[in-house]
Amino acid sequence: MTETKTRDQSEKIYNIGVVIGNIYTSYPQELIRGISDAAKNFPINIQFFPGTQSSAFFRGEADVVLKHNFDYQFNTIYDFAVFGDLDAIIISYGTLCIFLNAEEKADFFKKYEHLPWVVMEETVQQENASYFISDNYGGIRQIMEHLIVHHGYRKILYVSGPRENTDAKQRRQAYLDTMKRYGLTATDDMIIYGDFSQYIDDEVEDLLLANPDAEAICCANDDMAVSVYRVCAKLGRMVGRDIAVTGYDNLPRSSAMDPPLTTVDQNGYDIGQKAVMAAWQFCIGNCATENIVSASMVLRESCGCGNSEGKLLLKKQENNSLKELVTVLVDQVLETDILKTTSEEVIRPCRKNLLQIMDYLLEHSIDFADSEKSSTECVAALRKILYQTEKLRDRISLFSLSDVFRELGCLVAEEILSEQYREKYRQLISNLRYIQEYFQNRARYLWEEQRIRSERKTWLSPLFMQYLMEQGHHEKEALEEAIYGMKQLGIKSSFILLLEEPFVFETEEVWKCPDKLYVAAYHMGEEVHSYKKEERPVLTRRNGFGQFFREGCHMLVAFSLFNLQKQYGVLLCEIEEDEIASTYVISIQLGTAL
Numbered sequence: 001m002t003e004t005k006t007r008d009q010s011e012k013i014y015n016i017g018v019v020i021g022n023i024y025t026s027y028p029q030e031l032i033r034g035i036s037d038a039a040k041n042f043p044i045n046i047q048f049f050p051g052t053q054s055s056a057f058f059r060g061e062a063d064v065v066l067k068h069n070f071d072y073q074f075n076t077i078y079d080f081a082v083f084g085d086l087d088a089i090i091i092s093y094g095t096l097c098i099f100l101n102a103e104e105k106a107d108f109f110k111k112y113e114h115l116p117w118v119v120m121e122e123t124v125q126q127e128n129a130s131y132f133i134s135d136n137y138g139g140i141r142q143i144m145e146h147l148i149v150h151h152g153y154r155k156i157l158y159v160s161g162p163r164e165n166t167d168a169k170q171r172r173q174a175y176l177d178t179m180k181r182y183g184l185t186a187t188d189d190m191i192i193y194g195d196f197s198q199y200i201d202d203e204v205e206d207l208l209l210a211n212p213d214a215e216a217i218c219c220a221n222d223d224m225a226v227s228v229y230r231v232c233a234k235l236g237r238m239v240g241r242d243i244a245v246t247g248y249d250n251l252p253r254s255s256a257m258d259p260p261l262t263t264v265d266q267n268g269y270d271i272g273q274k275a276v277m278a279a280w281q282f283c284i285g286n287c288a289t290e291n292i293v294s295a296s297m298v299l300r301e302s303c304g305c306g307n308s309e310g311k312l313l314l315k316k317q318e319n320n321s322l323k324e325l326v327t328v329l330v331d332q333v334l335e336t337d338i339l340k341t342t343s344e345e346v347i348r349p350c351r352k353n354l355l356q357i358m359d360y361l362l363e364h365s366i367d368f369a370d371s372e373k374s375s376t377e378c379v380a381a382l383r384k385i386l387y388q389t390e391k392l393r394d395r396i397s398l399f400s401l402s403d404v405f406r407e408l409g410c411l412v413a414e415e416i417l418s419e420q421y422r423e424k425y426r427q428l429i430s431n432l433r434y435i436q437e438y439f440q441n442r443a444r445y446l447w448e449e450q451r452i453r454s455e456r457k458t459w460l461s462p463l464f465m466q467y468l469m470e471q472g473h474h475e476k477e478a479l480e481e482a483i484y485g486m487k488q489l490g491i492k493s494s495f496i497l498l499l500e501e502p503f504v505f506e507t508e509e510v511w512k513c514p515d516k517l518y519v520a521a522y523h524m525g526e527e528v529h530s531y532k533k534e535e536r537p538v539l540t541r542r543n544g545f546g547q548f549f550r551e552g553c554h555m556l557v558a559f560s561l562f563n564l565q566k567q568y569g570v571l572l573c574e575i576e577e578d579e580i581a582s583t584y585v586i587s588i589q590l591g592t593a594l
Helices: 026-039 054-058 071-083 093-099 102-110 136-150 166-181 201-210 222-234 252-256 268-283 322-335 344-363 375-393 398-414 419-470 475-488 577-593
Strands: 014-020 044-050 088-092 117-120 129-134 156-160 191-193 216-219 244-246 263-265 290-293 296-298 493-504 516-524 527-530 538-540 555-563 566-574
Touching: 014 026, 014 071, 014 093, 014 268, 026 044, 026 088, 026 093, 026 222, 026 252, 026 268, 026 577, 044 071, 044 268, 044 577, 071 555, 071 566, 088 093, 088 268, 093 117, 093 166, 117 268, 129 136, 129 166, 129 268, 136 156, 136 166, 136 216, 136 244, 136 263, 136 296, 156 166, 156 201, 156 222, 166 191, 191 201, 201 222, 216 222, 222 244, 222 252, 268 290, 322 344, 322 398, 344 419, 398 419, 475 493, 475 516, 475 527, 475 577, 516 566, 555 577, 566 577
Parallel strands: 014 044, 014 088, 044 555, 088 117, 117 129, 129 290, 156 191, 156 216, 216 244
Antiparallel strands: 263 296, 493 516, 493 566, 516 527, 516 538, 555 566
């Protein structure tokens, strides 16, 4: 994890914890990406404590039967945040408390009462707590009014999140109130309650079969809309033509769904960044803030709007130069949701760099797609453009860059430019297509590299875990071998932190977080070490994970180590956000090996 180069190396490094759940779904992944990117701008260590709901993966799979559900074991990791030496904690309440009832809420927050909180997806009234919550009611109201007023739909079904989740309750209330406001009926059999995941096919199918005359389905998030798309295809109903479907969140893949999903823009990446800023403010002694994050409707084809509806058309300005026209087009593209952010800190430099790229394309007559051109000339020109786009790649994804250039090419192609610009206009479109394809191919290449790395970890981790179990009668050597294995898998730093003795934790029991953990083995950089049981250093709630990372800034992720009902401790790793899922698998295998 690299630090900002201008940072004073002597300044205090703060520890900020992040308690987050359901990390297999898209919205928490957006939050994690925003948090980890924002953390690079501050002298802080970020420590993630991710829970999950693994049983949701198998919903709708008839051949998979889970005899036991050990999600409660995964979620004990939330309590181990007390070992983080934290200065503040970010709690993504909506991603984990969708499985908690109202009575458990106070007990949950009591775990962290000694810390300042930054709470997402929930309102809190406490002196040392900031919160960020989407304008859930306003977002769904916009969608519902569009479906009712613009399209004239009357039979609109609703796919809600869990009953006790605040986001879900506010969105569901907006659906009910808007139906009532327009004199429409919303009965109990027109609503189902999902879990914000895309694994609710059975519930969606029951809903549609019970309401064969439904004209539209409003979903409380984009992931559940994915399930609706699947079920509609199964039942032979084409989304956008036979039935309208809408979502909430405006996740990156929503614009790539078939048809593209009409949704509400709740930018998880931005919310994650704002949460880090609020936590940092607590660290330096500033006060709490309360934020209702605006939510705006994003119209696409899934609601029944035609492909041409809502397209931006350039106002004809006959006297404008081509450069001025292109500037207007760039601004129009950036006014859409194409960058997946509303942050001016991102949009402003992106606009500047895009205009520099467009200026270069207009000033040079080279055609990148023409293989007859001088290769030296092509390479020099391309390097110039890619140098500019490198600045953009730090702020937005390569797929988003590809979308920007595709949209610019489409808008330019739609405009009728004067005769004097005709030839340059054709070449400009060709070059925009070339750059779009470059970023698309580059993004696919990097995605493939990531897939290969993940596949390699999938193959290697069982091998070294198998060796670990074979060496089980030599515990010190076996744990050291496990640490070597994680080092070989590219994990920057890893710590196996065990309880004094394993203990059995049954689902009906009240969980009590232990007071001590013991360092059994670790690696930091090239240093690898393991300890005999009687020699293991002790970690306490007053002297925990922070002692390992007093210099520099790091991103750490903690995983519970367990096998069935038996608890062993924690695996703490320094990894990037895109490695969390594969490292989760390693933690499960390590628990089995232990």
